[in-house]
Amino acid sequence: MSRTRRTLRWAAAVTAVALTATGCNLVGSGEDDSGNDDASGENVTITVALVPDPPGASEFYRAQFDQFEEENPGITVEVVENPSDQQLGAVELMFQQGDPPDVFRAQADGFDRMYERGWVHSLEEFVTDEFIERFPEGTMNPSTSGLHRGGELYTLPLVSGKWDVRVLVYNEAVLRENGYDGPPETWGEMEEMARTITANGGGQVFGYAPASGKAVAVEMLAQTAAPYSVVQDGIDFRTGQPATASPGMVEAVELHRRMQADGVMVPGWESWDGARAFTEFAAGTMAMYPTAPWHIAEIRKLNPEIEMGIAPLPVPDDGRGAYTPTKQSFQPIWSMSSETEHPEEAWKVMDFLASEDFHRAYYEQFGSFTALESAWADQARENPDQAAILSAAEETMRVVPNPMLLSEGGAEILRARAQRPELKHTDAAVDAIINNKPFLPIAQGLDQQLQAFLDETLAELSGTATSDDITFPDWDPLENYTPEQ
Amino acid sequence: MASTYAAARRPRAAGRWRRHAWSYAFLIPGILLFGGFSLWPLIASWWYAFFDWDGVGAPTDWVGLDNFREVLGSSDFWDAFWHSFLFSFAALVIELPLALVLAILLNNAWLRGRNVYRLALFLPVVTTTAIVGIVFAVLLDPIRGVVNTALSDLGLIDSSINFLGDTTTALPTLIGIDIWKGFGITLIYWLAALQTIPKDIHEAALIDGANSRQSLRYVVLPMLVPLAIVILLLVFQRSLNTFDLVQATTQGGPNYATDVVPTYIYRFAFDPFLQAPRYGFACAAGAVFGLMTLLIALLQGPLLRGRYKAGAL
Incomplete structure (x- = not known):
């Protein structure tokens, strides 16, 4: 081999190694290209990590942030979108990599995950009286807002607590064709109507479906029969004891089991995702189902002509045992990163996201009841669908004790419970419904496991938590709870 | 010295x-x-896998073999493993021989339009799995699906089959779709293997009086065996790791009837319904699965080679 060829080969090899070692950066300079030239006082880029949900939200947020940028020269908003089921993981990864967003969306338990890691910036230094007054009176009380931790405001809401209501949507035309002039008021009526409609439907129209493959309708209906804590955590907060086997909870599953065994429900629901129920309803495949209110706007979009009725959820035949819970005024949504280098500018973005203009635009685009009621209340009362949702919220929601907000011990116990999802009824209920198994013995088994879990957890948390933290003996699930109780 | x-x-x-x-x-x-x-x-x-770790910060909570014990003691894991194994087993007993038969047919020079057939059979391989999932969900829909309508019109069924929603039919249905989707690549493996056999040997056998069947039985198939072992391992591994199809269609449902090990791992690592991800546990499940896969693969090779040498193949 000639010396020249050998030299060339060595040069090529060394070049290859060098390129690999430098990350093969052939397309960029390697310098920070974030466009953040705050030091020169020209422009600040605020990164907002959000979820493009509901459909159309990507375009909506971009248009809103364009408007914000016009009103706030010098601030550019860069949007990072993640699918809703990957948002938390993606934001965590951004923090891990040292490139966190300035503002991010973290909902419900996801916010607490972020808060516990110290990744959330307190908003107390920015909040003014004018800001607090935007929200309905009393909703920003630190002990019940759902947005405060340790007495400080840490997160801002998007939707109203009334948006947590659950309703029954029904196809008026289908009900009429089957001889019914109104929606069912009890579980028994609902079952009877569903059976009739399916029997008359010729395999094309069915009476009912439990909303998704996780049978979330069981949970919605059970909350009219048993205290919400039984449904959500398997624990009756009146006694602090496991209660999955309570009659209301068991009957909610048995109702679905009977309908499944007799082929009353829409076939295929077992593998439905969250969006399939409103698609099928809009297509006229099913007569009714319990749902969260955001489905209603989606149904209208898919089928504007559908004769849709909205009613409160039916209650057990022997009467209501509980209400849909109002655990706090709001769900956490928007948070500021504790590592942001531009808190002032990030707050401007958050202030915009909590402005009446933004909330009105969001309501007009998606029909959701946003946290600032003044932005939509008048319009909602004139819209029959939304008026029905509001009416259902006022009629069927009650304030309940929320150990997550009331004591650190209660929060610790519930966080530990959330780490054991198998102790909740969901999978067991789906198993009972699909495989036609009696639910009572399954529920009793779950209660035994829950009791063992509580004993173990309380022993581990000895000194920081007791059963009193999750026990509210004076609570009446048929009345509004006040923290003094 | x-x-x-x-x-x-x-x-x-x-x-x-x-x-x-x-x-x-x-x-x-x-x-x-x-x-x-x-x-x-x-x-x-x-x-x-040796830590109780939620993916944030460095793992510090050492739990030794606890995650492995929990994985090995979890009936859900073994159910998922069994489902994964069924995907592979079905691929071996249905897809592999069927693809070989078709490859032998398509390898014949006299077959007109064989490139068109090859392309048609290969198209599912390059089709995005999410699209495949959506298309099959529509085709197999129990109310408006073409398959149920056709079966009903032909008088073969009285009531619709709930292909993806019934715990007894969901897994076989997904296995069928997986075989359909993977068939083309197995066919290409076989075609490549067939084309390594020199034509001279085949022609010599024919000159010596062997008919086509005898030539296939005593010349072609024995010469395919060394490559067949590799193809078998490739198909087995591919099917064992099926994830995207399940995630795009049933997400492991109904009631975990189609849960496979990759969806099981995904659930613990990324499921938003959990309070916090259990990366440590998910890693342990992945490690156990990886080891068992390796073990099966290592056992297959010598076993098949032994049978080959003994003349059973």
């Missing part, structure tokens, strides 16, 4: 090293990339 021999060899070995040193230099980028993107994640996942 030995030291004299070693001393004699040393200069030769050193010379060889010098002569080929540039080749090793060229290997360095590949080795670095393999180490960084394959070997390191593999080793790291094993390490994380």
